[in-house]
Amino acid sequence: MHVLRPVNRIHRPRVAPLGAGAVIRTLLALFVLGALALPVLAEPGRLRMRGDVTARGDVLTLGDLVEGASAEAARQSLFRAPALGATGTIQAQRIADAVARLGLGEVETGGRVQVAVLRAARRVGAAEIEAAIKRALESGYGIEGRNLALRIDGETPVLLAPIDLDGQANAVDLAYDPRLKRVAALIVLGDRQASLRVTGQIVEMREVAVLGRSLNRGEAIAPADIAVERRPREAVPADAQPSAAILVGQMAQRSLSAGSVLRSGDVAPPDLVSRGEAVTLVFDSPGLNLSLRGLANEGGRLGATVSVTNPISKKVVSGTVIGPGRVSVGPAAPVRQASAALETTVR
Known part of the structure; x- marks a missing residue:
């Protein structure tokens, strides 16, 4: 039979709160440690080399090439910049x-062998x-100068x-020679702080309508089919069309x-009267308005002269196309002739 032994309790000492003196001593110690560490923390980290850089002036400074330098050190000139x-x-x-x-000690290169x-x-093209x-x-x-172009001699110039x-x-x-249309000039920026001499030929330009796609005979021109371009006048025919708006349709x-x-001669307005089409033959004059249906013997566009047959009398009369399916025989035509041709119908 085992004898039970009493459990001995361990009495843990109570933690006494810190007094005001202990708190002050602790804060003082932390302050001293911080003060000692400040020079180390305040000391800038190691300088780091930048990657490829862009120079805006004639000289490269430390700040252009290296990060982490003080403002005074960054202004130190190190190398001349490229042209x-x-x-x-x-x-x-x-x-x-x-x-x-x-x-300033060492500089971290980041593994770079060279810097571009x-x-x-500024490029003046x-x-x-x-x-x-x-x-x-x-x-x-x-x-x-609106209708002029300059053909510069040699390679395309660039003023840097x-x-x-x-x-x-x-x-x-x-200097300009109007007979040869030759020109020479000095191109400058500022008070001649940058300059470039150029020579060239002055070319007179002309606006012409150019087709953007191929067209078959009888096909209508749409707005998207035409573009207006400026081309040397000497290289385009004299009867080239200058406007796109009048060509549409x-x-x-x-x-x-x-x-x-x-x-x-490449394009023309569409015919408003077709051959064999029934048309309205009209005669308009002050106090007299005559009309009759007829049969067109030929097609024609606006303003064209066509012949029309009266299907009843079989008489043929010439007139001017004035609209879709409409042909006018007056007022230039004699009234007596128009009346006979139309078999007078008064409205």
């Missing part, structure tokens, strides 16, 4: 050596150059300028290919 619009490279080791010479640098530039020369021709020679050099390009020192008089310039 306007050009791209160059800087070896990462050269950047690290430059940082070390400034006493693009020099930002052929369109701006042409506009500048046209303005100079208008002001200096009174030549309207600093990115902050704004304002429009201007043509100065312009007209009929192709022959097969026309896409891209062709429309000429006056």
Whole structure:
């Protein structure tokens, strides 16, 4: 028989609350530790090399190439930037050596071997150059530039300028030969801070209607079938159609290919009277209005002269097409002739 033993309870000591002195001592210790750590925390982290950069000026500073530097250090000039619009490279080791010479320690390269640098530039292309020369021709020679184009000699010119050099390009020192239609000018930005000399040929342009798709004979032209283009006047026929609006609804008089310039004989208004069609033959005069049904002997468009037969008397009379299915025989025709042809019907 086992003897039961009493359970000895363990009495845990009570935790006494901290007094005011202990709290003050704790706070003081934390303050001292924080003060000691502040120089370490305040010390900037290691400098980090940027990736590929774009330079806006002639010189690359530390801040252009490296992150984490102070404002004063970031203004330090390190390398010359590439030429306007050009791209160059800087070896990462050269950047690290430059940082070390400034006493800023090491720089994290992020595994980069080199950094590509693009020099930002404003590009003045052929369109701006042409506009500048046209303005100079208008002001200096009174030549309207709206119907002119400039064919610049050589390769397409580009004037490169600093990115902050704004304002429009201007043509100065312009010389123009009206006989040969040759022009030469200096294209400048600002107070000649950037310049480029160009020469070229002035070409007179003309607006013409061009077909956007092929048409078969007798097919009507829709608005989407025509585009107006500017082409050299010397390269288009004299009877080229200048407007697209008047051509819409007209009929192709022959097969026309896409891209062709429309000429006056290529299209015509649709016939308002067809051969064999029953038409209304009319005579209008002050105090007299006559009409009779007839049979058209030929087709014709608005304003065309066609012959019409009276199906009863078999008489033939000529008249002018004035609308769909309507032919007029007056008032130019003699009243007596019109009356006989129409077998006088007074309304």
